[in-house]
Amino acid sequence: MYWNPEYETMSRDELADLQLKRLKASVERTYNSVPFYQKTFKEKGVTPGDIRSLDDLRKLPFTIKYDLRDNYPFGLFAVPQDQVVRLHASSGTTGKPIVVGYTQNDINTWSNLMARALVMAGGTKNDVVQVGYGYGLFTGGLGAHYGVERLGATVVPASGGNTSRQLMLMQDFGTTMLACTPSYALYLAEEGANQGMDFSKIPLRAGIFGAEPWSERMREQLEQKLDIIALDIYGLSEVMGPGVAMECQDKHGMHIHEDHFIAEVIDPETEEPLPYGQPGELVITSLTKEAFPVIRYRTRDITILNPEPCPCGRTHVRMQRVTGRSDDMLIIRGVNVFPSQIESVLLEFGETEPHYLLVVDRKGNVDDLEIWVELSSTMFNDKVRLLENLERRLYSRINSVLGINARIKLVEPRTIPRSEGKAKRVVDRREI
Numbered sequence: 001m002y003w004n005p006e007y008e009t010m011s012r013d014e015l016a017d018l019q020l021k022r023l024k025a026s027v028e029r030t031y032n033s034v035p036f037y038q039k040t041f042k043e044k045g046v047t048p049g050d051i052r053s054l055d056d057l058r059k060l061p062f063t064i065k066y067d068l069r070d071n072y073p074f075g076l077f078a079v080p081q082d083q084v085v086r087l088h089a090s091s092g093t094t095g096k097p098i099v100v101g102y103t104q105n106d107i108n109t110w111s112n113l114m115a116r117a118l119v120m121a122g123g124t125k126n127d128v129v130q131v132g133y134g135y136g137l138f139t140g141g142l143g144a145h146y147g148v149e150r151l152g153a154t155v156v157p158a159s160g161g162n163t164s165r166q167l168m169l170m171q172d173f174g175t176t177m178l179a180c181t182p183s184y185a186l187y188l189a190e191e192g193a194n195q196g197m198d199f200s201k202i203p204l205r206a207g208i209f210g211a212e213p214w215s216e217r218m219r220e221q222l223e224q225k226l227d228i229i230a231l232d233i234y235g236l237s238e239v240m241g242p243g244v245a246m247e248c249q250d251k252h253g254m255h256i257h258e259d260h261f262i263a264e265v266i267d268p269e270t271e272e273p274l275p276y277g278q279p280g281e282l283v284i285t286s287l288t289k290e291a292f293p294v295i296r297y298r299t300r301d302i303t304i305l306n307p308e309p310c311p312c313g314r315t316h317v318r319m320q321r322v323t324g325r326s327d328d329m330l331i332i333r334g335v336n337v338f339p340s341q342i343e344s345v346l347l348e349f350g351e352t353e354p355h356y357l358l359v360v361d362r363k364g365n366v367d368d369l370e371i372w373v374e375l376s377s378t379m380f381n382d383k384v385r386l387l388e389n390l391e392r393r394l395y396s397r398i399n400s401v402l403g404i405n406a407r408i409k410l411v412e413p414r415t416i417p418r419s420e421g422k423a424k425r426v427v428d429r430r431e432i
Contacts, residue, residue, distance in 0.1 A: 001312070003116035003151075007259045008314045012307070015258055015315065016054060022287035023262065024051050027060070030293045033078040036071055037295065057262060057285065058273055063297045065098065068238060073099040079291050089137040090237055097137070100237050101291040107146065109288055110240055113257050114147020117246035120255065120312075121177065121206050121231050125152035128173055128203075132180030132188075133211065134160040134421060139241030140211055144179045147243060153177075160184065161420040163191050174203045178228070182209040182218055183423035186354055189225035190418075200227040208233050210242055212422045213322050213340040217347030221354045232321055238297055239284050245319055250311045253318030260288045263317060264296070265305050268326045279304050281326050282319065300325045302338070330360060330426065332367050335404050339425040342371060345401050351379045351390050355416045361429040369406040371398070377413050 002008050010018070028048040030037050040061040041047060050059055068076060073096075077084065085104050089097040102110070123129070129148045133140030141159055148155035156173055158166050160180070166188060169175065178185065185207055192199060207222060210233035222230040234254050235242035244261060245254035256263045265280040266273050274280040282299045304320040324338025339358055346356055353374040361368045373394070379387070391408045398406050417424070 001119070002314075003119040004112070008116070008255075008316065010259075010315060012315060018259060019262055019287060020051075020054055022259075023054070023057065023285070024048070026285075026287050026289075026293055027051055027295065030078055030295060034076055034293075036067065036076055054262070057264070057296070060285075060296050062271065062283070063294055065238070065298075065300075068098045069096055072096040074101070077101050077291055078293055079103055084291050087137075088139045088142075088237055088241065098238060100139075103290040105288075106240075106290050106292075109260065110143060110243060111146040111150040113240070113260065114143055114243040115150040116257065117208070117233055117243050118147055118151050118153070118177070120246045120248040121208055122229070122249055123151055123153060123177060123206070127151075127153040127176045128156060129153050129177040129179060130156040130158050130166070130170060130173070130175040132158050132160055132166060132178060132184060133242070139235070139237045143235070143241035143243060144208070163188060163420065164195075167192050167195065167197060170204060171197070171202055176203045177206045177208065178204060178226075179208040179233075181211045181419070181422055182214040182222060182230070183212060183419050184421065185209055185222055185226065185230075186218070187418045187420070189222070193225070199225070204228055206231065208246075210234055213324055213338070215340050215344035215347065216321070217344045218354055221347060234301075234319065234322065236299060236301075239286060239294060239299070240289065244284065248310060248312045248314065252310050253306055253320050255310065255314050255316045255318055256305075258316045261286055263305060263319065265303065266298075268298075268300075268302075276305050276307050276317075279323070282322075302326055330358070330369075330428075332360070332369050332404050332406075335402070337369075337402055337404060341402055342398065342406075343425075345397050346371070346373055346394070348397065349390070349394060351376055352394075352410075353413065355418070356425070357416050358426045359429065360426065369404065370409055371406050372409045372411050372416060374413055374416055375410050 031048045044061045046059050083103050084101040086102045089099045131144045135141035145155050207228045207230045219230045232247040233242055234245040245256040247254045262285040264273050264283040266283055268281040282301045282303050284297050285295050286293050301322045302324050303322050306318045309315050323340050330337045355374045357372040359370045394408045
């Protein structure tokens with residue numbers, strides 16, 4: 001049930017004591033080793049000695065993604081190069097990528113936290129875990145890979161893509177757990193069904209899905225189509241990679257590994273900390289990272305924190321599923337909308353498939369949103385009157401739940417491009 005019960009079930013008071021001890025040590029080490037942090041501390045008028053309680057964390061400056069890019073490639077490393085045993089980097093779609101480094105202790109910590117995550121999903125050394133996240137500079141593949149090996153289970157390093165081969169390996173190797181993006185898992189389910197594959201007849205029982213926002217409705221689709229329990233995992237390269245937080249089988253939010261990270265939620269506009277239960281932007285401070293520590297890193301991910309103990313017995317704060325990113329949020333005629341909110345509404349309707357595209361344009365001075373959604377194969381050949389009725393119902397439901405007027409465009413099955421990694425959900429033509 002637990003990978004490390006000493007830490008996963010410790011009391012909140014014990015955890016706070018551990019966090020404060022580790023925070024003081026990490027801040028001191030980071031301040032003395034990274035010129036960037038020395039500079040930002042001085043600009044903020046604080047020193048490591050000012051950290052006397054966990055509440056003092058809010059005195060420290062934030063770190064943002066641009067700080068990481070501006071210090072490319074190794075400007076934020078806190079150890080000499082000869083102690084760095086691995087480098088990872090973001091995709092670098094805009095300018096230089098973000099580069100992160102790991103000492104051997106960092107790799108060991110990461111492996112242990114991913115093993116902890118797998119156990120939360122019911123994993124044991126007897127499992128066969130197929131890793132469909134990309135390998136290479138992306139943290140997903142190797143992060144999950146090392147966790148599986150640390151658990152003592154069998155890893156299938158399938159990486160992303162080559163869907164027919166993925167399905168073949170799943171059947172021939174007896175895969176019991178699948179780790180990939182939720183959108184790719186849906187694609188695997190779709191392709192498997194097209195090939196006549198019955199997922200209830202193979203050993204696959206659990207999915208660990210992350211790297212992109214997804215909704216509760218998509219969970220239902222994944223569990224139904226793949227005949228599994230579908231669980232959420234959270235992580236980002238800047239902080240560590242996958243395994244910063246993981247959902248247990250009780251499905252009451254993802255447990256943040258608070259013995260290694262401190263989580264805050266702030267108002268993204270005022271930058272003020274928010275109380276538990278309030279939605280806001282997740283901010284993470286690392287406590288044990290050696291090569292690439294981060295202090296108050298603004299993730300841009302929107303979530304809610306819950307400090308109540310979970311029925312599973314773990315005591316670490318839980319974060320709700322990420323509803324979107326503050327920098328990916330769409331503003332349609334003054335209304336804030338996240339793609340996952342629209343997804344959740346669309347998946348209420350059985351006549352459509354869980355594949356959609358949001359096309360945003362500007363007509364004159366007015367924002368225009370058109371939602372492309374795929375019809376199910378049974379609905380595609382239906383009468384025009386029924387399709388028009390479905391359009392009206394979708395329009396009405398979107399308007400009722402989200403408060404926006406959006407045109408609905410029903411498209412043929414398999415019209416919207418599939419992704420073997422993170423799904424592209426938005427086309428914003430206002431910037432073109």
